[in-house]
Amino acid sequence: MKAKKLRRICAVALTLALGMSVFAGCQSKQEESRKLIYNLGEDPETIDPTLNTSSGSGSVIDNAFEGLMRLDENEKAVPGVAESYEVSDDNLVYTFKLRKDAKWSDGEPVTAKDFEYSWIRAISKETAAEYNYQLFYIKNAQKFNEGTATREDVGIEVVDDHTLKVTLEAPTAYFLELTTFTTYMPLREDIVSSDPEGWALDPETYVSNGPFKLAQWDMKDQLVFEKNENYWNKDDIKLPGVVYKLVTDQNTAYASLKSGEFDMVDTVPPSEIESGQAEGLVTIHPNLGTYMVVFNVGKQSTLSEDAKKVLSNAKVRKALSIAIDREGIVNEVTKAKQTPAYAFVPEGILNAEGEDFADRKYYDANKPNIEEAKKLLAEAGYPNGEGIPTLEFMYNTEGSHNLVAQVIQQDWAKIGVNVELTNQEWKVFLNTRQQGGYQIARHGWLGDYVDPMTFLDLWVTGGGNNDAGYSNPKYDELVNGAKVEADVNKRWDMMKQAEDILMEDMPIIPLYFYNKTTGAKPEVKGVRVSMLGHVYFDKAYIEESK
Known part of the structure; x- marks a missing residue:
């Protein structure tokens, strides 16, 4: 959920700012008297920075908190709470100097201890943070999580109130970008420890250090x-506030935008995209992410023996993959100019020579191959799908996921595989998928930074976000090796080999590379939509004609 230009891996800056010109001849002014009303959609799973895993909730957190560094409009890490930093010659030690005017929303100073507390909380086993692995770049952080190192062994040192020294396991080109990620945000120990389960639900205790502070939370509203x-850069914040509405039906939310009730919506119904663009209400933003289907291949304790056998067969999974009409989905269902996915890692991650990591096509993503799919099923022992029980495909209720699921259901029926569709509300869906209470499910992943690793380390054995339960020792070896490999060319090749293994095993079916569509009134200015899917309001304002 964060991005940047890496030392040897760069990406085209795709961040866009929303805005339309006012009518010719009209003078305009900045309206500072009212909050911007933005429809987020689903109720956040959590807005605890340590526990969050969702890009939607991440956008909320990004506007409430600030890390040592923050991302600018070009997805580069620039000073946030840290006004400066130094890196040792061996690129292992980072020393951050914190701003003395950085304060929490209750006026207390932000100190190095706040970062230390937050990071240790994230890697503590009892916290069970799904994103704890994002801090395993820090020396002995993973060993501490596993119980084989002490707190004193971890490479996090508070030198004084305004100096934090961090020692890494190995040189990490994108470490500064990692410090912009939600899991790296500071937290107040006195606040969180007093109510670990409830502090992030109550405006009185949701003390933050970013541009905006929580004033009210009406669940599902x-x-x-x-x-x-008290934000150190408050003079540059133009909006008096932001209201995140929680209307889950895209059509209802978009109607509220057109009627003037909402200023901006996070998503646009596919049927409204083309006309909305013509009206100047809709913008399509490139995203660094992949929409996919995930198979339960390793969390199968609740599955029947027949389902386990089918889902554990790579040939069956490959057959289901190539039977899907990806081009039909993006042209007829999602309609936001997405690219049918021919790999897992999406387009847009370049090396120093300008080569895109996504330069290999593992199958023809532009058309289904029914005959080859049937052949694979037969080789797997299921000719024409005979012997395969009715499978269950789970998706979350919000958005157009039901339409995508229906296309998949129809495509799989063509090769003799029947699927029952089920859906759950967002929070329940995430928990069910994470716990392994599903057979096949809708999934999606947006990069947290601009490097193939943000996608590939998702599937290492035992990873906090590895909802497939996928495990392959060779894959783990390549991914973990790439994390510490200093030679950028060797590292690049190791990550490519890892993706080769992943696509051969096929625990997932990539469907398309994401775009993000937002709708906004023409007078909404300065909202920044990141290529990693986050929406920033720190430079936003509402301009109204006189």
Whole structure:
């Protein structure tokens, strides 16, 4: 959920700012008297930075908190709470100097201890943070999580209130970008430890250090954020606040935008994209992410023996993959100019020579191959799908996921595989998938930074976000080796080999590379939509004609 230009891996800056010109001849002014009303969609799973795994919730957190570094409009890490930093000659030790005017929303100073507490909380086993692996780049962080190292062994040192020294396991080109990620945000120990389960639900205790602070949370209705007058850069914040509405039906939300009730919506119904673009209401933003289907291949304790046997067969999974009409999905269902996915790692991650990591096509993503799919099923022992029980495909209720699921259901029926569709509300869906209470499920992943590793380390054995339960020792070896490989060319090749293994095993079916569609009134200015899917309001304002 964060991005940047790496030392040897760069990406085209795809961040866009929303805005339309006002009518010719009209003078305009900045309206600072009202909050921007933005429809987020589903109720956040959590807005605890340590526990969050969702890009939607991440956008909320990004506007409430600030890390040592933050991302600018070009997805580069620039000073946030840290006003400066130094890196040792061996690229292993980072020393951050914190701003002395950085404060929490209650006026208390932000200190190095706040970062230390947050990071140790994230890697503590009892916290069970799914994103704890994002801090395993820090020396002995993983060993501490596993119980084989002490707190004193971890490479996090508070030198003084305004100096934090971090020692890494190995040189990590994108470490500064990692410090912009939600799991790296600071937290107040006195606040969180007093109510670990409830502090992030109550505006009185949701103390943050970013541009906005939580004022009200009406579950399934709205979150109201106000400008944080104690934010060190408060003079540059133009909005008095942001209201996150929680209307899950895209059509209802878009109608509220057109009627003037909402200023901006996070997603647009596929049927409204073309006309909305013509009206100047809809913008399509490139995203670094992949929409996919995930198989339960390793968390199967609740599955029947027949389902286990089918889902554990790679030939069956490959057959189901090549039977899907990806081009039909992006042209007829999603309609946001997405690219049918021919690999897992999406387009847009370049090396120093300008080569895109996504330069290999593992199958023809532009048309289904029914005959080859049937052949694979027969080789797997299921000719024409005979012997395969009716499988269950689970998706979350919000958005157009049901339409995508229906296409998949129809495509699989063509090769003799029947699927029952089920859906769950977002929070329940995430928990069910994470716990392994499914057979096949809808999935999607947006990069947390601009490097193939943000996608590939998702599937290492035992990974916090490895909802497939996938495990391959050779894959683990390549991914973990690439994390510490100093030679950028060898590292690049190791990651390519890892993706080769993943696509051969096929625990997932990549469907398309994401785009993000947002809708906004023409007078909404300065909202930044990151290529990693986050929406920033720190430079936003509402311009109204006189």
